[in-house]
Amino acid sequence: MGEHTVASFDEDLEQISQLIRDMGDLARSMVSGSTRALLNSDNALAQRVVSDDAIMDARQRELDDRAITLIAKRQPMANDLRAVVGSIRMAGDLERIGDLAKNIAKRVGTLGLSVTPRDLSHSIDAMAQLVLIQVQGVIEEYAARDAEALAKLRADDERIDVKYTSVFRELLTYMMEDPRNITACTHLLFCAKNLERIGDHVTNIAENAYYVLTGTQLPANRPKQDETAMSAPAA
Numbered sequence: 462m463g464e465h466t467v468a469s470f471d472e473d474l475e476q477i478s479q480l481i482r483d484m485g486d487l488a489r490s491m492v493s494g495s496t497r498a499l500l501n502s503d504n505a506l507a508q509r510v511v512s513d514d515a516i517m518d519a520r521q522r523e524l525d526d527r528a529i530t531l532i533a534k535r536q537p538m539a540n541d542l543r544a545v546v547g548s549i550r551m552a553g554d555l556e557r558i559g560d561l562a563k564n565i566a567k568r569v570g571t572l573g574l575s576v577t578p579r580d581l582s583h584s585i586d587a588m589a590q591l592v593l594i595q596v597q598g599v600i601e602e603y604a605a606r607d608a609e610a611l612a613k614l615r616a617d618d619e620r621i622d623v624k625y626t627s628v629f630r631e632l633l634t635y636m637m638e639d640p641r642n643i644t645a646c647t648h649l650l651f652c653a654k655n656l657e658r659i660g661d662h663v664t665n666i667a668e669n670a671y672y673v674l675t676g677t678q679l680p681a682n683r684p685k686q687d688e689t690a691m692s693a694p695a696a
Contacts, residue, residue, distance in 0.1 A: 473531045474541065477548050478604075480524040484555040485600030487517055491562035492596055492659060496589035498569045499652060500582050507569035510562055517559035524552045540676070547673035551603075554662040554669075558596065561655040561662075572648045584631055585649060585656075588624045592656050595621065595663040603670040612679060615667035621660035628653045 491510050498507035528545050531537065537545055595614060602610040632650050635642040668679050 470531075470535055470537075470541075473527065473535070474544060477524060477527055477531070477545065480520055480527070481548055481551055481555070482600055482604060484517060484520050484524070484552060484559075485596070487513060487520070488555050488558040488562070489593060489596045489600075491517070491559050491566075492589070492656075493593055495562040495565040495569075496586065496593075496656075498566055499572065500586055502569065502572070504570055507566040510566035514559050514563040517556055521552045521556040525549060543673045543676065547669045550669045551666045554665045558659050558662050561659050565652045565655050568648045568652060572645060581628075581631055581635060581646070581649060584624075584628045585653060588621065588628055588653060588656050591621050591624055592659050592663075595660055599663050599666045599670065603666075603674075606674055608671050608674045611667045611671045611674070615664050615671070615679060618660050618664045621657060625653055625657040 491513050494506055494510045494513075497503065498510060528549050531545055532542075535541075595617065598614050599611065602614060629650065632646045632653070636646045671677075671679050
């Protein structure tokens with residue numbers, strides 16, 4: 462987007478863009494914090510993540526208010542309108558990432574009473590690292606206006622799907638081998654699913670950001686590699 466005749470228009474757009482970057486930074490912090498709290502049984506950190514969700518919600522409301530005001534006042538067209546509407550959509554996905562991170566953090570207290578298999582902790586951590594790379598990358602690539610990198614990042618969600626399938630199968634194995642693992646593994650299963658869903662929201666952000674930058678949509682038929690439905694035992 463080039464500069465506009467009315468300088469305050471550019472300032473309005475920059476404020477919205479900055480809010481997206483701030484929400485992206487907070488999303489990454491919440492995902493990282495919730496995962497560390499989960500693996501280290503850190504209740505204090507988990508509570509900070511839960512508290513941060515209110516900040517995330519407030520930033521989304523602020524962005525929505527600014528975007529609606531800008532549309533009403535400036536009546537943007539073409540690239541500018543795509544940027545504003547795209548920001549509203551991206552903010553919605555970032556807010557959902559915050560909700561999912563909060564959900565992981567809220568399980569820390571309960572899971573702390575159970576024994577978590579060490580090998581499984583490593584698997585959850587490895588999955589979380591893949592997700593964190595995606596969360597950080599999508600905001601960085603959008604800020605850098607790199608549409609090609611956004612398309613690649615969107616395709617990289619497949620790696621998270623594959624890892625989730627692996628973690629799911631490990632969880633089933635631990636539960637079948639020792640019933641004492643069932644409680645911990647059930648909570649970890651929900652946490653792993655939340656991480657996989659965070660990856661899906663990053664994919665949505667990448668698609669919207671790509672559309673904002675290029676005016677074209679990425680192909681809708683991105684393959685999913687979540688095979689957990691085939692992994693579940695027969696009823």
